[in-house]
Amino acid sequence: xxxxxxxxxxxxxxAIRIDEVSKTFGRGDTALVALDRVSLSVAPGEFVCxxxxxxxxxxxxxxxxxxxxxxxxxxxxxxxxxxxLMFQESALFPWLTAAKNVEMPMRASGVPRGERQQxxxxxxxxxxxxxxAGKRPHELSGGMRQRVALARAxxxxxxxxxxxxxxxxxxxxxRDLLHEVLEGIWRRRQLTILFVTHEVRxxxxxxxxxxxxxxxxxxxxxxxxxxFERPRGMDSxxxxxxxxxxxxxLREEIVRHGR
Amino acid sequence: xxVETPREPAAALAGxxxxxxxxxxxxxxxxxxxxxxxxxxxxxxxVLALAIWQLVYLSxxxxxxxxxPAATLPDLWHQLHTAQLWQALGTTxxxxxxxxxxxxxxGTVVGALVxxxxxxxxxxxxxxxxxxxxxxxxxxxxxxxxFGATTQAILFVIVMTAAPAxxxxxxxxxxxxxxxLLRAGRTMGLRRVSLYRxxxxxxxxxxxxxxxxxxxAFGWHGLIAGEVVVIILGxxxxxxxxxxxxxxxxxxxxxxxxxxxLAIGIAVxxxxxxxxxRIRRRWGVADTSSGA
Numbered sequence: 001x002x003x004x005x006x007x008x009x010x011x012x013x014x015a016i017r018i019d020e021v022s023k024t025f026g027r028g029d030t031a032l033v034a035l036d037r038v039s040l041s042v043a044p045g046e047f048v049c050x051x052x053x054x055x056x057x058x059x060x061x062x063x064x065x066x067x068x069x070x071x072x073x074x075x076x077x078x079x080x081x082x083x084x085l086m087f088q089e090s091a092l093f094p095w096l097t098a099a100k101n102v103e104m105p106m107r108a109s110g111v112p113r114g115e116r117q118q119x120x121x122x123x124x125x126x127x128x129x130x131x132x133a134g135k136r137p138h139e140l141s142g143g144m145r146q147r148v149a150l151a152r153a154x155x156x157x158x159x160x161x162x163x164x165x166x167x168x169x170x171x172x173x174x175r176d177l178l179h180e181v182l183e184g185i186w187r188r189r190q191l192t193i194l195f196v197t198h199e200v201r202x203x204x205x206x207x208x209x210x211x212x213x214x215x216x217x218x219x220x221x222x223x224x225x226x227x228f229e230r231p232r233g234m235d236s237x238x239x240x241x242x243x244x245x246x247x248x249x250l251r252e253e254i255v256r257h258g259r
Numbered sequence: 260x261x262v263e264t265p266r267e268p269a270a271a272l273a274g275x276x277x278x279x280x281x282x283x284x285x286x287x288x289x290x291x292x293x294x295x296x297x298x299x300x301x302x303x304x305x306v307l308a309l310a311i312w313q314l315v316y317l318s319x320x321x322x323x324x325x326x327x328p329a330a331t332l333p334d335l336w337h338q339l340h341t342a343q344l345w346q347a348l349g350t351t352x353x354x355x356x357x358x359x360x361x362x363x364x365x366g367t368v369v370g371a372l373v374x375x376x377x378x379x380x381x382x383x384x385x386x387x388x389x390x391x392x393x394x395x396x397x398x399x400x401x402x403x404x405x406f407g408a409t410t411q412a413i414l415f416v417i418v419m420t421a422a423p424a425x426x427x428x429x430x431x432x433x434x435x436x437x438x439x440l441l442r443a444g445r446t447m448g449l450r451r452v453s454l455y456r457x458x459x460x461x462x463x464x465x466x467x468x469x470x471x472x473x474x475x476a477f478g479w480h481g482l483i484a485g486e487v488v489v490i491i492l493g494x495x496x497x498x499x500x501x502x503x504x505x506x507x508x509x510x511x512x513x514x515x516x517x518x519x520x521l522a523i524g525i526a527v528x529x530x531x532x533x534x535x536x537r538i539r540r541r542w543g544v545a546d547t548s549s550g551a
Binding site for chain 1: 464
């Protein structure tokens with residue numbers, strides 16, 4: 001339950017290595033330093049939650065890890081692992097059915113048709129949406145859309161899953177259930193997950209580790225190991241207790257900006 | 260929590276899915292019923308138009324020059340039985356198809372280039388919009404000087420009026436392309452051609468079809484305007500027939516041709532609406548009417 005510098009050694013190797021990474025947008029007077037020498041390593045199979053107040057560059061960091069953008073300085077590596085990214089909005093293609101959406105990454109990587117069909121069926125079953133394969137996104141609820149998006153992310157034969165507030169727009173009941181779904185899939189598929197959220201209890205509920213980022217510029221300012229047993233409840237005393245300590249730490253950080 | 264958390268959330272999820280789903284949509288009605296729903300307002304409009312026409316006729320306005328429906332409709336019926344009308348109709352429709360096809364190709368290529376190349380977008384984008392505001396008739400003298408009184412002149416007018424609207428539709432579609440969809444496409448490894456094929460093209464389709472519809476309307480204006488002026492011997496067209504009726508002060512004949520032109524315009528418009536409606540239903544935006 002405390003900061004544990006020895007945690008990295010409990011799992012062999014590194015799935016995500018972020019080394020002194022900085023990212024500046026624009027230049028000159030209007031330049032915005034989004035990330036300032038951020039270092040973080042995530043072990044294979046580890047579930048790490050990133051939290052921070054708004055403007056801490058969480059989303060920027062995920063884009064960099066996903067390779068959608070290049071850092072201004074520093075190094076990032078995910079080895080030869082396959083990386084997928086999920087957003088707060090499902091970002092499903094509205095003109096395709098759930099099944100076709102899940103199939104798209106496999107089409108992009110040239111998986112043969114027969115194999116695609118089979119894997120789409122498996123993935124939809126994994127997120128318990130087999131009955132809705134033929135529905136288009138607008139016919140599904142927000143939670144169902146996020147499950148399709150999860151299946152689509154996994155369709156890339158993913159080792160590393162980057163999630164940018166994926167459940168931020170969902171109601172509490174749906175979110176609780178999706179936590180269980182995600183935890184199950186994480187365990188079964190031995191995924192490495194980097195999960196961005198602003199909801200502290202969600203981070204404690206899901207993460208092996210909770211990493212705190214400061215705002216403007218984004219910088220790692222603290223780290224909390226979460227060592228109590230899974231599955232955890234969002235509202236259990238342990239979760240709430242640790243969440244309060246993390247929130248206090250975050251508040252200090254925000255107050256520092258007010259001065 | 261009130262309920263015991265199940266190890267596998269399957270049952271709870273299935274229940275939630277059922278609760279959250281939108282109520283089942285009304286069963287789709289029979290084809291005839293759907294045709295009737297779209298047809299009756301138009302039929303009513305037709306009846307109203309005929310009634311007003313009859314009233315104007317009865318009022319004695321331009322009496323002796325303006326015929327009533329009772330004199331005109333038999334003329335239309337009679338014309339429908341002449342080879343000349345069908346030949347004219349064939350010529351006009353052939354020009355419409357060829358001209359629109361040319362405009363489609365040119366408008367699409369220009370639109371695609373302009374929407375993808377930033378400096379071109381700044382320079383040419385507003386020019387295309389300006390072209391769209393030009394009345395189609397202004398191109399007729401230009402085309403006649405350029406090509407003489409030929410079919411090319413008429414096709415030129417169609418292209419100049421229809422292509423800007425088509426290009427603009429494509430540009431508008433590209434402008435409103437959700438960046439998130441592009442990001443999603445890129446994260447799953449779609450690049451350049453595959454990104455264009457699987458994301459950009461389908462995402463811009465609704466705006467593109469809107470542009471096509473508008474392009475058709477403009478092109479149709481341009482075509483008839485051109486035909487009234489450009490008279491090619493031995494090649495009757497709807498425009499030529501209209502022009503002949505003007506020369507012979509044959510009002511019943513002129514109105515008959517106008518009704519024909521109107522009918523074709525409405526028919527093609529309906530066709531576009533069907534395509535548009537189908538796309539909008541697929542996208543789940545059927546309720547927000549575009550009003551293009």
